[in-house]
Amino acid sequence: MATQSNTSSTGHGKIILKPYYVFKRLFTKTSVDGSPVPRPRKERKKFFNKTSKSPAPITPVVPVPVTAPIISAPIIVQNTAEHAAETDSNGIVEPFTPSGTQTTLSRILSTSPEYTQVASTFGIPNAKIMAIFSLEMPSEIKDAHAAHKEEEAGKIQSTPEAVTKRLFHGTKSTCDPNNLIKKGEVCGNVLCGLCGILKVGNKTTSSRCNGGMWFAQHANTSNGYTYPHAGTLLRVMYLVDVVHVTNVAYTVCTNKDHATLPRHLVIYKL
Numbered sequence: 001m002a003t004q005s006n007t008s009s010t011g012h013g014k015i016i017l018k019p020y021y022v023f024k025r026l027f028t029k030t031s032v033d034g035s036p037v038p039r040p041r042k043e044r045k046k047f048f049n050k051t052s053k054s055p056a057p058i059t060p061v062v063p064v065p066v067t068a069p070i071i072s073a074p075i076i077v078q079n080t081a082e083h084a085a086e087t088d089s090n091g092i093v094e095p096f097t098p099s100g101t102q103t104t105l106s107r108i109l110s111t112s113p114e115y116t117q118v119a120s121t122f123g124i125p126n127a128k129i130m131a132i133f134s135l136e137m138p139s140e141i142k143d144a145h146a147a148h149k150e151e152e153a154g155k156i157q158s159t160p161e162a163v164t165k166r167l168f169h170g171t172k173s174t175c176d177p178n179n180l181i182k183k184g185e186v187c188g189n190v191l192c193g194l195c196g197i198l199k200v201g202n203k204t205t206s207s208r209c210n211g212g213m214w215f216a217q218h219a220n221t222s223n224g225y226t227y228p229h230a231g232t233l234l235r236v237m238y239l240v241d242v243v244h245v246t247n248v249a250y251t252v253c254t255n256k257d258h259a260t261l262p263r264h265l266v267i268y269k270l
């Protein structure tokens with residue numbers, strides 16, 4: 001005759017006893033010679049807690065601004081010689097300023113140390129980098145940022161370099177990033193995440209978090225705020241200099257436009 005087990009597994013190795021069995025064992029335990037003996041009162045509460053706890057309920061994951069520590073993903077750079085040759089020959093390599101913007105973009109060739117430096121920090125598993133651009137933002141944005149970091153450094157007798165962190169910022173592109181790679185063209189709409197930042201830098205007025213602009217230490221965190229373009233599935237992420245006087249613990253939020261200066265644009269797909 002088949003017997004019914006009195007236990008079930010939670011999937012995490014903990015054995016949960018069914019209520020009747022818990023009740024019975026609460027008052028009786030097995031002695032060293034195998035015979036049932038009364039369980040002392042002081043042991044009952046301990047036994048009950050050990051055997052009758054239900055597994056924690058599973059709560060759905062809701063995308064929110066990340067404040068919890070994120071485990072850094074292993075760095076996988078899809079930059080084989082074959083892929084590098086493909087990306088370098090597939091697009092504009094001369095510096096250009098897309099129509100409707102005042103920012104100059106320079107394609108970084110995959111053979112350059114700068115490409116290796118950026119790509120090696122881009123630790124998103126299975127990401128295929130299609131292009132990395134170095135950015136020369138309009139002078140008024142650069143000047144405001146430079147003045148702000150001088151001021152913040154001066155307050156704590158530090159240096160502008162020490163109070164500036166290079167962080168990731170993922171965004172959504174309304175226009176096809178492939179047009180930027182191949183033709184140097186963008187839609188130029190400030191409501192397009194790609195174009196808005198290219199035109200005017202990071203702006204609190206474009207924040208999706210009540211005026212706060214979020215930046216992350218790890219690209220994997222910022223990847224959660226990118227969206228694949230509907231046609232080409234390409235995603236866009238900026239590397240931004242952010243004035244932040246203390247150490248960065250995974251993410252930084254600022255509500256000052258001039259605390260930020262976009263430095264690189266990475267176009268990739270997963």
Ligand SMILES: [Zn+2]
Binds near residue numbers: 175189192193194
């Ligand atoms: Zn656009």
